[in-house]
Amino acid sequence: MKALRWGIPLAIFAVLVGFLFVGLYRDPREVPSPLVGKPAPAFSLADLREPGRKVATSDFKGQVWLLNVWASWCVSCRVEHPLLVELAKAKAVPIVGLNYKDKDADGLAWLAQHGDPYTLSVVDADGRVGIDWGVYGVPETFVVDKAGVIRYKHIGPVTAEALQQTILPLVRKLQQS
Amino acid sequence: MRTLARLALALAFAFAAGASLAQQPAPDLEFEGRLKRLEADLRCLVCQNQTLADSNAPLAEDLRREVRALALSGKSDAEIRTFLVARYGDFVLYDPPVKESTWLLWFGPFLLLGGGVAVWLAIVRRRRGAGVSAGADEPAVAPDASERARKMLDETSSG
Numbered sequence: 001m002k003a004l005r006w007g008i009p010l011a012i013f014a015v016l017v018g019f020l021f022v023g024l025y026r027d028p029r030e031v032p033s034p035l036v037g038k039p040a041p042a043f044s045l046a047d048l049r050e051p052g053r054k055v056a057t058s059d060f061k062g063q064v065w066l067l068n069v070w071a072s073w074c075v076s077c078r079v080e081h082p083l084l085v086e087l088a089k090a091k092a093v094p095i096v097g098l099n100y101k102d103k104d105a106d107g108l109a110w111l112a113q114h115g116d117p118y119t120l121s122v123v124d125a126d127g128r129v130g131i132d133w134g135v136y137g138v139p140e141t142f143v144v145d146k147a148g149v150i151r152y153k154h155i156g157p158v159t160a161e162a163l164q165q166t167i168l169p170l171v172r173k174l175q176q177s
Numbered sequence: 178m179r180t181l182a183r184l185a186l187a188l189a190f191a192f193a194a195g196a197s198l199a200q201q202p203a204p205d206l207e208f209e210g211r212l213k214r215l216e217a218d219l220r221c222l223v224c225q226n227q228t229l230a231d232s233n234a235p236l237a238e239d240l241r242r243e244v245r246a247l248a249l250s251g252k253s254d255a256e257i258r259t260f261l262v263a264r265y266g267d268f269v270l271y272d273p274p275v276k277e278s279t280w281l282l283w284f285g286p287f288l289l290l291g292g293g294v295a296v297w298l299a300i301v302r303r304r305r306g307a308g309v310s311a312g313a314d315e316p317a318v319a320p321d322a323s324e325r326a327r328k329m330l331d332e333t334s335s336g
Contacts, residue, residue, distance in 0.1 A: 034262065
């Protein structure tokens with residue numbers, strides 16, 4: 001009886017501490033996307049470099065590709081940008097840029113200044129396609145497989161760690177399948 | 178005279194304002210109310226503790242525009258919610274659905290309540306048990322003491 005008297009509150013306390021401890025290391029801004037495992041939402045948008053040309057999701061069928069949401073006004077995009085440039089140099093996987101709620105001229109100037117890692121960038125000026133992809137903060141990066149299904153979503157700037165440990169291994173696995 | 182001029186000016190402004198208001202189509206109050214209620218139930222993903230109706234974030238503006246467009250195209254509230262949940266997950270709902278992953282959220286409080294009731298019952302039972310055992314094993318008042326007390330009471334009432 002004595003043991004229970006101490007044991008029960010102690011157990012409740014331990015559970016509470018456990019929950020809070022895990023909570024410390026979780027980012028509430030990272031909302032899991034319901035789109036992972038679903039076909040990538042279709043778009044048909046203008047190419048940033050060649051405004052006359054339309055680019056559609058279906059153009060990438062048969063290859064693994066990344067969709068990286070970026071904007072010239074986005075500060076944390078600058079953090080991940082050198083990594084993307086490096087990734088593009090390694091030619092590991094095509095990166096498609098979604099220039100989100102940006103002005104074309106600003107976007108082009110930004111790419112000229114910081115380097116352009118994108119196979120191509122598409123223009124989502126009013127953010128309509130962003131909504132379809134469940135974008136709520138820039139930058140965001142999606143991994144899309146050969147069949148056009150979203151396999152992974154990274155929220156916030158891509159880190160070297162995320163790239164090496166999660167994104168690139170997944171890309172390699174998907175490319176082999 | 179000056180007051181009169183001011184009054185005239187004020188009236189003129191009032192008229193002008195009234196006229197420009199009258200030219201706009203009357204807002205559909207029922208429709209606006211429905212949108213407000215719907216948006217008050219949806220969470221803004223940027224300012225996570227604000228509703229879509231309250232948030233000034235650019236994404237909230239876009240989503241409000243989207244919700245309005247969907248409502249205008251004849252979609253029901255449930256269809257609009259489904260549209261947003263398909264893109265942003267249950268997180269956009271302030272009223273999350275009951276399913277396996279939200280069981281703890283919905284039933285956790287009742288679990289805690291049940292635990293509290295169990296503890297309370299245990300305490301009550303132990304106290305009652307303690308009282309009974311005290312009466313049986315070691316009488317609170319010695320038998321000769323109560324005998325003496327009765328005698329003393331008899332004496333005072335008779336004397």
